[in-house]
Amino acid sequence: MTTIRSMSQLKPWLDVMAMGAWGLLMFKLWFTGQLYLLIHPNYMWMAFASGFVLIALSILEGWRISRQRRYVDAEQHFTLIMPSLSSSLLLFVAIAGLLITPRPFASDTALHRGVMDSLSMTRNKPESFRSNSKPEERSLIEWKRTLDVYPEPDAYTGQKVKLQGFVVHTSNLPDNFFMISRFVITCCAADVYPVGLPVKLTQSRSAYPPDKWLEIEGKVITETIDGNRQLAIQPDKLTPIPEPKNPYDY
């Protein structure tokens, strides 16, 4: 009997804890920069602001409950899931988020999401397409957008390239090629999609294991891969770099 009563007294505090934990989680993601892995920078302020609102709600609700002498359980109407289950779920996920560090997507996700099919297409319509930008200043996504507009690889032959990205080994490429790739984000990690360009090596790609971050300097060549003429990169210099804090392209 006492247990039942103390259980039901505990219930409203679940909400307080859940909202508080979510507020803390938003702050943690913001201050550690992990928010960069999850959402587009345009929306980060919203996550941060909602952290404040959640903490405020948690404090106010705690204050409200502590003034209430008796908890009235009035959940008799239709709900899809039980209220206390719902609060526990929220609390549980927030705690998991506080404990686990989200990892950026890696090459297996790139393969799963089809880095191969995106060779000549991007989902984005070019938002800020600058055709006069210097070739060596183009990022991967800018190269892709440029190619979307004018796909003939010969037109770019000999242009300088300087890119950062991670290594993906795709099965359609010969052993002396790998794909230098990056993910593009428009809203949140649910919509990231990979873009990549093939890099031609003089040796086997096994020297560059998947997921390794590299800075590539080189020039553009045209290669026929899988029966398709396409743009590839002939590197002059391959420098290993640490994984950037913000791994996405925009």
Next chain:
Amino acid sequence: MNQLSSAFTLFLSLLVEAIPFLLLGVLLSGMLLLFVSERKLIALMPKHPFLGALMGSLIGFLFPVCECGNVPVARRLLMQGAPASVAMGFLLAAPTINPVVIWATWTAFRDQPEIVVLRVVLSLSIATIIGSIFGMQKDIRPFLQPSLTRYMFSDLDSPEPAAQSPSNLLQTGTFFLGQPGKSLQSSVATLPAFANIPDPIESKPLVDRLQMLLENSVKELRELGGILIIGSAIATVIQVGIPREIIINLGQGQISSILAMMLLAAIVSICSTVDSFFALSFASTFTSGSLLAFLVFGPMIDLKSIGLILTIFKKRAVFYLFLISAQLTFLACLFINLNVR
């Protein structure tokens, strides 16, 4: 292991992106409903079936409720004497035709603005059509739950019902808690008679209203947040766990993709404020028409809202509602799939 960690990243990102919108929806609608009189609004509503349905569909702009909040409001509109067409238009359109939802959809589909526009246009059209159909009925009462009609009859007979213990129509699963006193006590069967009580919201002191806002927001967040978590988990599992070939085959079929997304919408029951983020995770593999089907159909009919709608309408009416809205959504989205690229 890698797959597990990308699944977690994906899951968390859906939640982090969606929660600010959920908070905004909950707080904004709570505030508006506690501070705006819906009574005066009803007086302005046209009686004509089509115009009424159109107006009803548009007043969602003033009451940004999602599909859990619209049912109690629609029910209260009916009880306060709003024409059936208005209430029906509101019921179906309000979860989509409101600023928070449109903004969230825009956030998710910046790259495909046509999705945002078509979502609004289709939802508005379907809600107006169904609202007009129901508005055409001379007598809506055969479609309504007896508990509701009993109340409506008594209202006709005695325009001044005793202002007895004010109970609350608006329960959890509503976006607001606009009624007086000991909130959250009425069961569905006991209908209150407060239609002619002077506007209760306006007579409440500010402190009480704020406290109701807090209490209600917490309830909403708890319930909708729980469903959001389950919905995000389902989206993640589908995205990470199911082989890409299967998803692509299903998602690229003009018809199969629409049916799959409508089924998903009905099961997942994710709140319309945040459903665009859910849909976004399918944007690269599913046809645009099927994404629209999800965004249009989900807010009207899903597992969660059917339970709520049954508190207003009889089973037969809910079945018609389901059938007509499903058909209209399917046909419109198929048309888009086949003709728009």
